[in-house]
Amino acid sequence: MDKGRMEAFSDGVIAIIITIMVLGITAPEGDRLADLLGLLPAIAAYAVSFIGVGTYWNNHHHLLKLVNRVSGRMLWSNLAFLFVLSFFPLATDWMQKTGFAALPTTCYVVVNMLVSLTYMNLERVIRRDLSQSCPPNPANEREAERRAMVEKRSLLKERLTLGLEVVGLVIALVLPSSHLALVALVIAFLLWIVPDLRIVRLLDFLAEEEG
Amino acid sequence: MDKGRMEAFSDGVIAIIITIMVLGITAPEGDRLADLLGLLPAIAAYAVSFIGVGTYWNNHHHLLKLVNRVSGRMLWSNLAFLFVLSFFPLATDWMQKTGFAALPTTCYVVVNMLVSLTYMNLERVIRRDLSQSCPPNPANEREAERRAMVEKRSLLKERLTLGLEVVGLVIALVLPSSHLALVALVIAFLLWIVPDLRIVRLLDFLAEEEG
Amino acid sequence: MDKGRMEAFSDGVIAIIITIMVLGITAPEGDRLADLLGLLPAIAAYAVSFIGVGTYWNNHHHLLKLVNRVSGRMLWSNLAFLFVLSFFPLATDWMQKTGFAALPTTCYVVVNMLVSLTYMNLERVIRRDLSQSCPPNPANEREAERRAMVEKRSLLKERLTLGLEVVGLVIALVLPSSHLALVALVIAFLLWIVPDLRIVRLLDFLAEEEG
Amino acid sequence: MDKGRMEAFSDGVIAIIITIMVLGITAPEGDRLADLLGLLPAIAAYAVSFIGVGTYWNNHHHLLKLVNRVSGRMLWSNLAFLFVLSFFPLATDWMQKTGFAALPTTCYVVVNMLVSLTYMNLERVIRRDLSQSCPPNPANEREAERRAMVEKRSLLKERLTLGLEVVGLVIALVLPSSHLALVALVIAFLLWIVPDLRIVRLLDFLAEEEG
Numbered sequence: 001m002d003k004g005r006m007e008a009f010s011d012g013v014i015a016i017i018i019t020i021m022v023l024g025i026t027a028p029e030g031d032r033l034a035d036l037l038g039l040l041p042a043i044a045a046y047a048v049s050f051i052g053v054g055t056y057w058n059n060h061h062h063l064l065k066l067v068n069r070v071s072g073r074m075l076w077s078n079l080a081f082l083f084v085l086s087f088f089p090l091a092t093d094w095m096q097k098t099g100f101a102a103l104p105t106t107c108y109v110v111v112n113m114l115v116s117l118t119y120m121n122l123e124r125v126i127r128r129d130l131s132q133s134c135p136p137n138p139a140n141e142r143e144a145e146r147r148a149m150v151e152k153r154s155l156l157k158e159r160l161t162l163g164l165e166v167v168g169l170v171i172a173l174v175l176p177s178s179h180l181a182l183v184a185l186v187i188a189f190l191l192w193i194v195p196d197l198r199i200v201r202l203l204d205f206l207a208e209e210e211g
Numbered sequence: 212m213d214k215g216r217m218e219a220f221s222d223g224v225i226a227i228i229i230t231i232m233v234l235g236i237t238a239p240e241g242d243r244l245a246d247l248l249g250l251l252p253a254i255a256a257y258a259v260s261f262i263g264v265g266t267y268w269n270n271h272h273h274l275l276k277l278v279n280r281v282s283g284r285m286l287w288s289n290l291a292f293l294f295v296l297s298f299f300p301l302a303t304d305w306m307q308k309t310g311f312a313a314l315p316t317t318c319y320v321v322v323n324m325l326v327s328l329t330y331m332n333l334e335r336v337i338r339r340d341l342s343q344s345c346p347p348n349p350a351n352e353r354e355a356e357r358r359a360m361v362e363k364r365s366l367l368k369e370r371l372t373l374g375l376e377v378v379g380l381v382i383a384l385v386l387p388s389s390h391l392a393l394v395a396l397v398i399a400f401l402l403w404i405v406p407d408l409r410i411v412r413l414l415d416f417l418a419e420e421e422g
Numbered sequence: 423m424d425k426g427r428m429e430a431f432s433d434g435v436i437a438i439i440i441t442i443m444v445l446g447i448t449a450p451e452g453d454r455l456a457d458l459l460g461l462l463p464a465i466a467a468y469a470v471s472f473i474g475v476g477t478y479w480n481n482h483h484h485l486l487k488l489v490n491r492v493s494g495r496m497l498w499s500n501l502a503f504l505f506v507l508s509f510f511p512l513a514t515d516w517m518q519k520t521g522f523a524a525l526p527t528t529c530y531v532v533v534n535m536l537v538s539l540t541y542m543n544l545e546r547v548i549r550r551d552l553s554q555s556c557p558p559n560p561a562n563e564r565e566a567e568r569r570a571m572v573e574k575r576s577l578l579k580e581r582l583t584l585g586l587e588v589v590g591l592v593i594a595l596v597l598p599s600s601h602l603a604l605v606a607l608v609i610a611f612l613l614w615i616v617p618d619l620r621i622v623r624l625l626d627f628l629a630e631e632e633g
Numbered sequence: 634m635d636k637g638r639m640e641a642f643s644d645g646v647i648a649i650i651i652t653i654m655v656l657g658i659t660a661p662e663g664d665r666l667a668d669l670l671g672l673l674p675a676i677a678a679y680a681v682s683f684i685g686v687g688t689y690w691n692n693h694h695h696l697l698k699l700v701n702r703v704s705g706r707m708l709w710s711n712l713a714f715l716f717v718l719s720f721f722p723l724a725t726d727w728m729q730k731t732g733f734a735a736l737p738t739t740c741y742v743v744v745n746m747l748v749s750l751t752y753m754n755l756e757r758v759i760r761r762d763l764s765q766s767c768p769p770n771p772a773n774e775r776e777a778e779r780r781a782m783v784e785k786r787s788l789l790k791e792r793l794t795l796g797l798e799v800v801g802l803v804i805a806l807v808l809p810s811s812h813l814a815l816v817a818l819v820i821a822f823l824l825w826i827v828p829d830l831r832i833v834r835l836l837d838f839l840a841e842e843e844g
Contacts, residue, residue, distance in 0.1 A: 005222065005272055011638065012226030015645030020234065022719045023653065027727035031734035047716070054712045061638055076404070079265045083258070086233045094238035101242035193709070216433065216483055223437030231445065287615070290476045294469070297444045305449035312453035427644065427694055434648030442656065498826070501687045505680070508655045516660035523664035 003067050013082050018053045024093040045096035048182050049088050055189045077125045081118040087111045100179035105172040113165045164188040214278050224293050229264045235304040256307035259393050260299050266400045288336045292329040298322045311390035316383040324376045375399040425489050435504050440475045446515040467518035470604050471510050477611045499547045503540040509533045522601035527594040535587045586610040636700050646715050651686045657726040678729035681815050682721050688822045710758045714751040720744045733812035738805040746798045797821040
């Protein structure tokens with residue numbers, strides 16, 4: 001199985017998911033300012049989801065760079081990730097149509113968590129395959145150190161993400177204004193949006209402290 | 212006609228089919244647990260269809276690896292396969308909206324059968340073309356044996372698939388709870404999902420017994 | 423401008439057009455045989471449109487093989503073709519929902535004609551560019567003959583197509599059962615579906631008779 | 634990050650945006666001439682949007698030719714452009730369904746402006762990266778002149794575009810027949826549709842006058 005076609009298929013599915021979300025915003029009947037303002041929650045929800053799916057697309061792309069040969073396990077891990085990602089439009093729609101009510105917002109956060117978990121699973125599968133196909137050179141200490149470093153950092157980032165999602169979950173379930181849960185999600189996206197700037201350095205620092 | 216563009220077009224169509232299926236699940240009006248639970252049959256039907264289309268995409272990809280040059284016959288066999296595959300969203304939708312009633316579930320199984328049949332037809336066309344363009348070396352007995360083996364195994368798998376689909380058809384038509392027909396379909400998908408693990412060995416064993 | 427991206431964009435648009443047509447068929451509310459039979463006209467209309475768009479995709483692909491460099495004129499001729507092609511889902515939908523009434527069927531035939539005309543225009547633009555970038559060698563008489571032959575044949579095919587579309591137009595406007603117009607369109611598609619088999623030989627024969 | 638996949642993803646998203654706009658035109662219930670004529674505003678609005686998105690696709694494609702390596706900033710500038718571009722279907726829909734009323738038409742013009750601004754931002758990011766990665770040779774005066782010329786021309790074109798969009802905005806807000814605002818937009822598109830013919834020469838002339 002060649003990697004190019006798995007990339008192309010994933011890109012196609014993600015491009016469609018990110019674009020059909022806008023179909024969930026229906027044009028209002030009236031033509032007054034109130035009608036336009038009525039669209040704002042839908043647009044806000046769409047914007048958050050767009051950033052989310054865009055971030056996953058970007059990271060997914062980087063991840064697939066590590067792949068040499070596609071195994072059956074990898075293929076199905078990828079499909080599992082795409083499957084839960086495809087619930088973004090529905091979850092966004094429900095949350096926005098019910099005015100960010102508690103249960104729909106909780107479901108939105110849960111979809112985010114499932115996407116994170118399937119993504120992390122995919123990462124694990126790809127990493128394991130990589131360390132089997134090109135094992136670290138035991139003689140090269142520096143390389144081994146770097147690998148360990150990257151893995152530690154990546155693990156920290158994943159824990160932070162899951163932590164933020166749990167915070168989002170609690171907000172959505174407990175607070176009366178559950179739409180604040182989206183703030184936690186957006187912070188989680190930011191961890192992955194600017195991986196090579198401030199956050200990376202922060203994570204490096206934290207990882208050094210921890211290690 | 213070059214193979215790359217046929218692959219790209221097929222990938223595009225399959226990516227769209229697999230993604231627009233989720234549009235069939237409409238966000239409920241209410242925001243209560245009952246509304247969420249009301250989505251479960253739709254999500255279950257979507258999951259089965261996602262696995263189905265994903266499996267076909269995976270196998271289709273492997274199949275196209277055998278292609279050297281695309282003939283007109285191959286192109287139209289491929290379009291026939293995509294045509295019937297495009298009924299997945301409609302059939303899934305109808306089945307799920309009518310609560311897995313007998314007739315819609317039967318139609319869903321029939322769509323599955325038509326997809327299998329057009330896929331098998333495409334496989335036959337590609338195989339015939341392959342054996343013409345690179346005929347087996349008569350001097351190499353081992354190669355001839357291997358080819359015959361692969362064909363026998365593939366034939367057995369196809370028969371098992373059609374058999375399971377017939378079982379699904381009977382369940383959908385006869386049993387009061389027609390949604391059990393999906394179990395037969397999922398087993399049929401499993402035959403193709405893990406082709407290189409247990410099932411292949413089982414099929415090898417059966418083929419040896421049979422041969 | 424490189425050809426690969428124009429191909430990829432066209433493939434994307436055509437793949438989406440061919441797939442969203444199926445969204446025009448809505449799952450019925452009921453679960454009886456009458457509901458299924460009620461879908462048949464929609465499915466028939468979809469099948470005709472699928473064959474039509476599939477045929478155009480196939481021929482478009484062959485046409486783009488002649489392209490060396492993409493000019494601005496070519497790019498916009500291609501977009502004009504894609505624009506009218508994108509009316510297929512709407513025209514199919516209207517025709518099928520009104521039970522193949524006279525006006526909607528006429529519009530469907532008109533969309534077919536516009537697609538043919540923009541396709542022929544694209545072909546002309548590409549051919550003109552080709553004869554400028556690699557003019558026929560005047561010393562090679564055989565090559566010149568062949569080029570003239572292909573052009574004559576192609577012209578004949580185009581005239582036949584437009585003739586069949588005019589017949590379809592008349593049927594849709596005049597006859598009480600306007601859905602028979604689709605027969606003329608399907609015959610026109612057949613001219614392009616099997617270009618290298620019987621029809622080509624017939625066209626060769628006719629062109630020889632004519633020449 | 635390699636450029637090919639950013640191109641492919643952008644092409645996918647733009648192809649979907651341009652194609653799902655046609656889903657906004659719903660087939661009428663009746664089958665009379667009045668029903669067809671009732672579609673004309675929707676078709677006109679779709680045509681304008683198709684030309685607009687098509688023009689952006691074409692120019693986006695040219696722009697990406699300048700890219701050597703994709704930076705994080707570039708990637709997110711590109712996603713911002715795609716995000717606002719994805720509002721084209723919704724804005725077109727609302728404008729056409731309300732009969733080109735003042736507010737919806739204004740919003741449509743605003744979406745056009747936002748698309749222009751994010752496109753110009755993307756252009757700036759790409760240009761800055763280019764001048765860093767391959768700085769102009771100070772010894773080659775001619776090259777430096779040409780670069781300055783292209784930038785001046787491009788700046789002029791952008792100012793004209795924004796000017797025309799402001800004119801459109803004023804028309805939509807002030808004049809009773811706000812659909813005339815589309816005329817200003819179409820003129821703005823024309824600046825970018827035929828970049829290498831008359832307009833370019835005019836811009837050259839103006840730039841010479843100005844310089």
